[in-house]
Amino acid sequence: MHADQSPLVRKLGHGAVLSQSDVKRLDRLTESTRAVAGHSDLIRESDQPENVHLILSGFACRYKMLRNGRRQIVAFFVPGDFCDLHVAILGQMDHSIATISTCNIAEIPRHEVLDLVTQYPRINHALWWATLVDEAVLREWIVRIGQRPAVQKLAHLICEIRLRLNSVGLAAGDEFRFPVTQAELADTLGITTVHVNRMMQQLRMEGLIATQATLVTIPNVERLEDFADFDRSYLHLVSAALARA
Amino acid sequence: MHADQSPLVRKLGHGAVLSQSDVKRLDRLTESTRAVAGHSDLIRESDQPENVHLILSGFACRYKMLRNGRRQIVAFFVPGDFCDLHVAILGQMDHSIATISTCNIAEIPRHEVLDLVTQYPRINHALWWATLVDEAVLREWIVRIGQRPAVQKLAHLICEIRLRLNSVGLAAGDEFRFPVTQAELADTLGITTVHVNRMMQQLRMEGLIATQATLVTIPNVERLEDFADFDRSYLHLVSAALARA
DNA sequence: CGCGAACTTGATATTTGTCAACTAAGGTGG
DNA sequence: CCACCTTAGTTGACAAATATCAAGTTCGCG
Numbered sequence: 001m002h003a004d005q006s007p008l009v010r011k012l013g014h015g016a017v018l019s020q021s022d023v024k025r026l027d028r029l030t031e032s033t034r035a036v037a038g039h040s041d042l043i044r045e046s047d048q049p050e051n052v053h054l055i056l057s058g059f060a061c062r063y064k065m066l067r068n069g070r071r072q073i074v075a076f077f078v079p080g081d082f083c084d085l086h087v088a089i090l091g092q093m094d095h096s097i098a099t100i101s102t103c104n105i106a107e108i109p110r111h112e113v114l115d116l117v118t119q120y121p122r123i124n125h126a127l128w129w130a131t132l133v134d135e136a137v138l139r140e141w142i143v144r145i146g147q148r149p150a151v152q153k154l155a156h157l158i159c160e161i162r163l164r165l166n167s168v169g170l171a172a173g174d175e176f177r178f179p180v181t182q183a184e185l186a187d188t189l190g191i192t193t194v195h196v197n198r199m200m201q202q203l204r205m206e207g208l209i210a211t212q213a214t215l216v217t218i219p220n221v222e223r224l225e226d227f228a229d230f231d232r233s234y235l236h237l238v239s240a241a242l243a244r245a
Numbered sequence: 246m247h248a249d250q251s252p253l254v255r256k257l258g259h260g261a262v263l264s265q266s267d268v269k270r271l272d273r274l275t276e277s278t279r280a281v282a283g284h285s286d287l288i289r290e291s292d293q294p295e296n297v298h299l300i301l302s303g304f305a306c307r308y309k310m311l312r313n314g315r316r317q318i319v320a321f322f323v324p325g326d327f328c329d330l331h332v333a334i335l336g337q338m339d340h341s342i343a344t345i346s347t348c349n350i351a352e353i354p355r356h357e358v359l360d361l362v363t364q365y366p367r368i369n370h371a372l373w374w375a376t377l378v379d380e381a382v383l384r385e386w387i388v389r390i391g392q393r394p395a396v397q398k399l400a401h402l403i404c405e406i407r408l409r410l411n412s413v414g415l416a417a418g419d420e421f422r423f424p425v426t427q428a429e430l431a432d433t434l435g436i437t438t439v440h441v442n443r444m445m446q447q448l449r450m451e452g453l454i455a456t457q458a459t460l461v462t463i464p465n466v467e468r469l470e471d472f473a474d475f476d477r478s479y480l481h482l483v484s485a486a487l488a489r490a
Numbered sequence: 491c492g493c494g495a496a497c498t499t500g501a502t503a504t505t506t507g508t509c510a511a512c513t514a515a516g517g518t519g520g
Numbered sequence: 521c522c523a524c525c526t527t528a529g530t531t532g533a534c535a536a537a538t539a540t541c542a543a544g545t546t547c548g549c550g
Contacts, residue, residue: 064388067474072388089370090377094479095384125334132335138383139340143309143317145390146435150506181528190391192507197530213515229312234339395538426496437539442498458547 007080007168015129051107053083058103073188080168101179155228179214252325252413260374296352298328303348318433325413346424400473424459
């Protein structure tokens with residue numbers, strides 16, 4: 001594992017053992033980038049996007065609006081994540097994608113993705129792996145929202161984000177940047193802003209997390225994961241690592 | 246559309262325009278079937294299954310257990326659905342699959358699936374479509390659980406099941422069989438059995454649904470869908486139908 | 491006809507939501 | 521560099537939704 005690898009390469013490295021040329025090909029994707037301000041839509045419901053979006057830095061999310069004005073965030077994107085790898089097949093977006101913080105993104109033409117999956121078998125495998133992990137994450141979000149009390153929802157989400165950032169080299173030590181407002185957390189967890197605030201205080205008081213501005217510190221990861229009943233296995237971060245050893 | 250088509254063929258017909266030979270190939274999948282009693286596990290968490298499971302009749306579900314004994318159902322399977330089309334890539338199941346009612350299932354060896362996706366491009370496209378629709382359904386479940394009051398959750402789920410059954414020819418007219426207990430609905434919607442019961446009564450009193458045993462009758466589909474704020478588009482049932490017209 | 495599972499009911503407890511106000515923080519123009 | 525101004529975070533009192541518990545009742549099946 002090289003310290004200078006991009007989040008994308010690090011991420012896909014969990015899904016397949018990549019060769020030098022694979023890495024070189026992936027790095028080419030990030031040659032032309034675009035900066036996007038926070039809180040702006042990348043794709044709207046009913047769009048039929050031409051390009052695939054890859055997050056290089058910053059946070060973004062996938063969300064759906066309801067008739068009554070409520071919003072549910074159904075996915076977070078961190079650096080290394082593709083937002084819409086395959087939507088072409090369905091023809092039409094059934095949700096929207098927006099940045100949360102300022103982001104650097106790469107827009108990758110459809111034909112280039114096609115080149116990746118047909119010419120680079122290990123990258124193809126890694127992209128499949130990433131798609132299936134995305135699905136596993138969706139399932140875990142359902143469990144989190146459906147069965148956990150609010151404090152655990154929050155703790156569990158923080159565990160997930162920490163581990164995902166860690167797996168792409170963005171949560172060294174016990175802290176990481178998490179520029180997400182309490183209102184956005186509320187839309188993610190299916191609770192109100194006020195309640196997020198109180199649950200946050202509870203986590204702080206129990207010494208499970210500490211925050212200053214957007215910096216989250218987790219003094220004892222194991223303790224937080226135990227509190228949240230967080231089972232890492234759904235992120236499937238081990239198999240390729242084992243293969244590499 | 247032929248009345249004698251299997252649920253599988255009907256379902257995949259929404260994802261691609263299938264040829265005669267495609268249909269013939271798909272029908273071959275269902276030659277050897279197996280009956281499974283209700284409430285028995287097909288695959289358990291941490292299994293590494295050899296075959297792909299296809300539901301031919303009956304209802305099944307995907308679920309995850311929590312440390313505290315609670316259960317969350319994260320997917321329903323109706324006839325025509327594959328339970329685990331691609332889990333091979335992730336190496337290990339992170340959840341379990343169980344029948345709800347008595348089911349007829351086909352177990353399809355991995356190499357045969359490989360044959361399908363490599364030798365039959367339209368079937369390959371349809372399977373991709375099915376996978377992406379599954380993902381869209383997961384997102385909608387998150388929205389349902391996260392943002393809707395309990396009555397709407399229930400109504401919304403009923404709308405989804407009705408439409409999915411209808412799309413494979415199993416919900417003719419205004420009624421369909423739905424052999425799912427209130428306890429299972431509770432595990433699906435993230436509410437308690439008692440509350441499911443009360444919300445069910447409310448839907449009945451408002452004349453939105455009627456039930457006798459496992460038979461659900463919906464006098465006015467449009468009214469129920471409006472009540473549930475149900476937007477069909479996430480099931481992506483139109484594109485191939487348009488192509489056919 | 492009886493037994494167990496599923497469904498139903500009522501009383502009460504708990505969690506979470508709502509509303510409304512206030513404080514703190516960050517960014518911008520004068 | 522300060523004053524202001526907007527956004528994010530915080531608080532308290534109260535309301536509503538949902539959970540819990542415990543006891544029926546009904547239904548299908550052997």
